[in-house]
Every structure is written in C-alpha cells, then in structure tokens.
Amino acid sequence: MSQDLAYKHDAVYPSGLSLDELAALLAQEPPYRANQAFAWFAKGVLSFEAMTNMPQRLRTRLSEYFDGHTRSSTVEKSLVDEDGSLKLQIRLRDGAAVECVLLEDIEGRKTACLSSQVGCPMGCTFCKTGGLGFLRNLGPDEILEQFHHLRDARGFISNVVFMGMGEPLLNLDNVRKAITILSHPKGIGMSMRKITISTSGIVPGILDIANAGPFVRLAVSITSANPNLRTQLMPVNKTWPLADLKAALLEYQRNTHERITLEVVLLGNVNTHENDALELADWIHPLKAQVNLIAWNPIAGMPFETPTARQVRLFSEVLERKGIVTVQRMSRGRGVMGACGQLGDTLKTTREH
Numbered sequence: 443m444s445q446d447l448a449y450k451h452d453a454v455y456p457s458g459l460s461l462d463e464l465a466a467l468l469a470q471e472p473p474y475r476a477n478q479a480f481a482w483f484a485k486g487v488l489s490f491e492a493m494t495n496m497p498q499r500l501r502t503r504l505s506e507y508f509d510g511h512t513r514s515s516t517v518e519k520s521l522v523d524e525d526g527s528l529k530l531q532i533r534l535r536d537g538a539a540v541e542c543v544l545l546e547d548i549e550g551r552k553t554a555c556l557s558s559q560v561g562c563p564m565g566c567t568f569c570k571t572g573g574l575g576f577l578r579n580l581g582p583d584e585i586l587e588q589f590h591h592l593r594d595a596r597g598f599i600s601n602v603v604f605m606g607m608g609e610p611l612l613n614l615d616n617v618r619k620a621i622t623i624l625s626h627p628k629g630i631g632m633s634m635r636k637i638t639i640s641t642s643g644i645v646p647g648i649l650d651i652a653n654a655g656p657f658v659r660l661a662v663s664i665t666s667a668n669p670n671l672r673t674q675l676m677p678v679n680k681t682w683p684l685a686d687l688k689a690a691l692l693e694y695q696r697n698t699h700e701r702i703t704l705e706v707v708l709l710g711n712v713n714t715h716e717n718d719a720l721e722l723a724d725w726i727h728p729l730k731a732q733v734n735l736i737a738w739n740p741i742a743g744m745p746f747e748t749p750t751a752r753q754v755r756l757f758s759e760v761l762e763r764k765g766i767v768t769v770q771r772m773s774r775g776r777g778v779m780g781a782c783g784q785l786g787d788t789l790k791t792t793r794e795h
C-alpha cells in the first residue's frame with residue numbers, strides 16, 4: 443500500500459469512508475480533493491481510473507492504497523421476481539454472503555432493503571434469516587456497497603430500509619456511519635425521512651437513537667402484544683419485554699415527535715384472532731403508531747401458514763375501529779424468496795470449501 447497518503451484506512455473500502463476520513467486521508471492535497479473523491483465514491487465508481495477530474499498521480503496513489511479495488515464485495519447471483527423485485531446475493535471479502543433486495547411499488551418508488559449483519563442472532567421463529575444463526579456484523583462499506591450494487595442494476599433509488607438480514611440496532615455504529623454517508627449532501631444526499639431502521643425491539647438501541655440519532659424513521663417488529671406468544675415467536679421479548687419496549691418507544695416519541703411503524707407479521711391462526719388485534723390496540727395506546735400488516739410469506743419447513751385474506755381484513759378492521767391507522771403491506775419479491783422474512787433461503791452465509 444502507498445505510504446504517501448496521510449491516514450490508515452483500517453480495511454474500510456472507499457464507499458464506507460466519511461468525508462472527514464477522506465479529508466484526513468488526503469490531508470496533503472488541496473481540500474477540494476476530498477470532496478471530489480467523496481462524490482466519486484458516492485456514485486459507486488468502479489475504478490480509480492474513472493475519477494477523471496483528479497490528477498493521474500492521485501488516482502494511482504488511491505488505487506495503490508486500496509489495493510486496486512473500489513469495492514470489497516461482488517454480486518454472485520441476481521434473481522428477478524415476476525413482480526419486478528430484484529434480489530442480489532453478495533459475496534463479501536472474507537467469503538461470507540448476504541442478500542439485499544430492490545422493491546418497486548406501483549408509484550415507481552424504488553426501495554433498497556439492506557442487510558446489516560451476516561445472519562442474525564435474534565432467532566425470530568417465523569424468519570428464515572433467524573434460522574441461519576449469526577456470523578458477524580457488516581462494515582459501513584459492506585452496507586453501502588449493497589446500495590451501490592442495487593443502483594448499478596436499477597438506477598435511482600428513492601428509499602432505504604434496514605430490513606434485510608440482521609438486527610440493525612445490534613450493529614448501530616456501522617449502520618449509523620452508513621446512514622451519515624448515505625444522507626450527506628455532498629454525496630448520495632438521501633433525505634433522512636426516506637431511510638427506515640427496522641428493529642425487533644432492542645431497547646438500548648432505541649434509547650440510543652432516541653437521544654443521539656440518526657433521526658430516520660423507526661419501525662418495530664411487534665408481531666404480538668401478548669407476552670407469552672411474543673416470547674414464543676420472538677425470543678427478544680425475554681430480554682426486553684413489552685413493557686420496557688413501550689417505555690423506550692414513548693421516550694423515542696417524546697424526543698422526536700415522530701410516528702412509529704409497528705410491523706405485525708400475521709401467521710395464520712397463530713396471532714390472527716380478534717383478541718390478538720384487541721390486545722395489540724390496547725398495548726399501542728398512547729403511542730402514535732401506524733400498523734403495517736404483513737401476511738407471513740411461506741418458507742418450506744416452517745410450522746406456519748399464510749393467513750387468509752379474510753383473517754388479514756378482520757384483523758385490520760378491529761384495529762381501524764380502535765382508531766389505529768393500518769396498512770396491509772403487499773408481499774413483493776416472494777417468487778425469489780426476497781420478501782420479508784425470506785432472506786437467506788437460497789444462501790449459505792459462508793463459502794463452501
């Protein structure tokens with residue numbers, strides 16, 4: 443690696459470097475060079491040679507510094523669903539793998555669903571990723587490269603959700619850094635309001651972002667407001683029970699004044715009864731929350747069934763009668779196992795040797 447550059451990058455690839463880190467790296471250059479480099483990496487440039495507004499000597503030095511690679515990961519497989527959803531299987535530099543998905547809705551909004559960890563330690567019983575176990579956290583470069591790979595394939599991306607593999611609030615430092623870079627006006631410039639962190643209910647993480655940001659949208663997978671049933675479905679409830687979760691969400695709302703999205707994965711005849719909806723409505727009060735109802739997406743070998751359209755409608759009607767805004771989320775990406783809870787179905791997280 444070149445010794446001419448000022449800062450040791452500690453194995454973070456270019457897309458995971460903040461503008462400040464690039465400024466430190468290029469400290470011996472005129473200050474505008476860091477802005478130029480940051481803008482190129484935000485565009486997802488594929489080679490240092492393509493950074494044509496920078497002098498050749500600097501392109502060569504950057505290339506030497508990063509061992510010739512602007513990205514640490516590669517797309518191993520690309521799968522397109524009938525509904526147009528795109529799922530990418532990404533191979534990471536250590537041979538591990540993650541998946542990310544690009545979902546497009548009828549209004550043409552393109553949402554990148556990004557992973558934050560390889561596998562997931564949370565063990566939600568209805569989720570394929572939960573069954574894979576946990577390997578490691580993703581770095582900010584590995585998180586943002588998913589965005590770049592999806593944008594290479596589909597062009598402009600309007601929204602980002604941290605709803606892929608992993609629990610983002612257990613990798614908060616790296617997710618936070620990725621969001622800082624993603625939203626920086628001199629780079630990708632995505633509005634914080636277009637970014638959502640989705641958590642299974644990590645109370646310390648919710649309190650952390652309630653006080654220190656990033657002030658993006660927050661979604662919480664609640665699934666059931668019945669303590670016993672939630673513990674069965676989501677083991678996180680043993681560590682951070684519903685009462686603690688609600689106290690954290692109330693603090694979040696006191697600080698941010700933002701509405702929260704509560705996600706309910708509906709499992710046919712498990713959490714679809716009228717009482718389940720009534721218990722949820724009681725628990726929600728006095729939170730300002732919208733409920734997203736997600737009919738469970740089938741996964742071979744799992745002991746659940748997709749709810750009927752009638753079960754989903756009746757559940758929604760009970761909540762609406764209690765004054766709670768409810769959205770029935772379309773299941774996009776099912777055909778490529780890219781819908782909610784299905785990531786990892788076709789994947790081994792580590793390379794077979």
Ligand code: SF4
Pocket residue numbers: 562563564565566569570571572573606607608609641642663783
């Ligand atoms: S639902 Fe989310 S938090 Fe739960 S196991 Fe799956 S990826 Fe992890």
